[in-house]
Amino acid sequence: MYWIKFGIVPLIMFVMLHSTALAVDTYSTVKLNGLTLSEWPVTVSSSSGKLLLSDSPEMVPDDGIMYQDTVSGDIRLFFHHVNATAEGKKIVVLLENNGEKTAHITVTKNGLGGPSLDYLQVGKEVQQEYLEGGNLYLIEVPCKESKSLISSLDHSVVETNMLVNGMYDLIIDHPVTIKVMMMPLDADAKEFAAQAKVLPADPGEHRLRGTFEGKDRLLVGKQTYDSKKSGTVALTLADNYLDQYVRGIDATDGTPTLNYGNYGIVYKIYLPSTSGDEISYYLNPRGGDYAGWLGLEYRHQDVHTIPTPADAMSFGANKISESAYLGTYESGKSLWMTFSPPGASNLPIKLILAPEKIK
Structure with a gap:
């Protein structure tokens, strides 16, 4: 991944090991x-299931859908996007159920970072939260309806050059379409998704999006x-x-x-x-x-x-x-x-x- 660093502040974190480890004082x-x-x-x-990667376009130049796919079963979503426009935006993840049954989505593990200008700090925060676990919750999406995967992002302002990064493990019992989108602050996610276009991917090796087994x-x-x-x-x-x-x-x-x-x-x-x-x-x-x-x-x-x-x-x-x-x-x-x-x-x-x- 490629990024611009903004004011990274050194973080001192002296962490003690449990007594079962040997000869450890700090992780220097x-x-x-x-x-x-x-x-x-x-x-x-x-x-163990599929990975949905949404990291292209990494520097998002306009409103639209960065990545989408219809999936069920054992799923991980990793998204990583920067608002590259001149005004504040929302970056959201929408779950759409176009089937005939209610879809149940169990979030088994997750990590969320940003929005922030400190890209390295955001990535590090996501890893810590994901690895420490303990954030299990359930989302129900009725047939022909949609819901946000991350409700906090519905009201989070992503200013110019800010990054949002997330890593979410999901168990989905009926197919849902996962859409990662950037949109105006006053837009309704469901209405926006119905007319939004998929944004072009970054070229070459920067084309970091797709569904992977x-x-x-x-x-x-x-x-x-x-x-x-x-x-x-x-x-x-x-x-x-x-x-x-x-x-x-x-x-x-x-x-x-x-x-x-x-x-x-x-x-x-x-x-x-x-x-x-x-x-x-x-x-x-x-x-x-x-x-x-x-x-x-x-x-x-x-x-x-x-x-x-x-x-x-x-x-x-x-x-x-x-x-x-x-x-x-x-x-x-x-x-x-x-x-x-x-x-x-x-x-x-x-x-x-x-x-x-x-x-």
Whole structure:
């Protein structure tokens, strides 16, 4: 994704780990360059429903529909749009039910950021809220009716150059049409949707919109990591070489599309290790500015989220050796990580395993 930064304020977030982790005081940033490290092999599988990605046009030049598709089942919606007009607008998500039965939409997880001029902060906020969960709610849409997915956006003014970003997991029992739209402040969403046109997508690799099969990705180590034998290694995420971008269809015109960066894809990562040692984990951005969160579950008991980075709003813009410390844990224990590319951040990124904490 591409953006202009407006007054990003450093954010200091010292977060303490639970007692099950080892030798952790703060999640500080250290000097560790993942580019020089050996790649740790993993098996990759995708599953669990569809991803609707609405990020094109990213800089929305006029009123209209940025993306729409008619779907049911296990769905994730990821939208990321900036008001590029000269006046305030609304950016809303409308659920239309054209069927003969009431549609029930269960929102199982979600994160919402903006409207704001601080794009990195918005993307980071979405990741934190989504990974922390706990926002389940139900929407009922009667037949031939429509309702907003996010009621707060119905009354939210998106000023010029402000970004709105959201990530929503939905279970839909009957087909509904999901429409992501930008519209005048005084417009009624249902009336506007009935006559609104689909806006042209951004060209080339910036055509970040479409419907993609397999919204979740599971990565499991092919080998058991032994810190004494393997040393410091890295796992590359979202580079389209070692970790392929997901392919889909733009439902507005049937065009094949590629999700550059895998935005909206949720990764579950499990890297088995031998017992008897400690392993330190780091996240190293390789594409430029990066600001996100990461979920971690240790021994099925300690579940928490980690800001990446914790000692600033973002990192990776000028120093490719910057790495966010994620903690040190006993090897041989169950350790699962949850990762998703944050809106406004650049990919790829490397997850680093090291036999000791880097200072």
